[in-house]
Amino acid sequence: MKKLIYFIIPLIILSCKRVDNKIEKQQSELKKTELKIGITNVSSETKTFSETDYEQNLNTAAEYYLQKKEIPLSILIKLVPKNNSEFTSYYETTGPEHNLGETDFFYETTRLIFEQVISKKNNDFYLPSLKLISFADGEYAEEFIEHLELIIEIDKEKFCTEINGKEYITHNPIKYYYELNNCE
DSSP, X not given: OHHHHHHHHHHHHHHHHHHHHHHHHXXXXXXXXXXXXXXXXOOTTTOOSSOOHHHHHHHHHHHHHHXXXXXXXXXXXXXXXXXXXXXXXXXXXXXXXXXTTTSOHHHHHHXXXXXXXXXXXXXXXXXXXXHHHTTOOGGGHHHHHHHHHHHHHHOHHHHHHHHTTOGGGGSTTHHHHHHHTTOO
16 A cells, blocks of 8 residues: 555656646746737727727737747838837837837837848938937937947948938937037
8 A cells, every 4th residue: 555655646746747837838828829919909098999000010010029030121110100109109018018018029129120220231221210219218218329329430421411301300319419420
């Protein structure tokens, strides 16, 4: 009888560990599913009667990101906000109440946008990256300014020429660097 108990107890323990592992795996899958569902169901605080083109693009980019797929350039470039409302939607992905809040979506996608200009020399992203930098504020401002300095360092004349006449030339840090580099 004692031998039987010594045999059964380890089996029960092993069985419990397997169940625990299975539960953890299911919880992990459930969390991933919740994130995916949450992306398509914009929170009631920010949802209007119809999703804007920007929000649709943001959701599409988020789906690629969560699936660990490369975000197509045509979607990535449309992440650059045109106004404060769009930037708010983009930045809100960092908030704890947002489904992407526990990810680095905002920081990784902004880095990808700047990388298109700085490393890949993709001219299609040049002005959009400057537009994105014009929203520099708060915790991400330092990183945005570092990218701006690199862009200017690569080709100061291009910066001065391209930014001239743009409406965001009056926004800091763009305004500051425009004046600092005597672009007038």
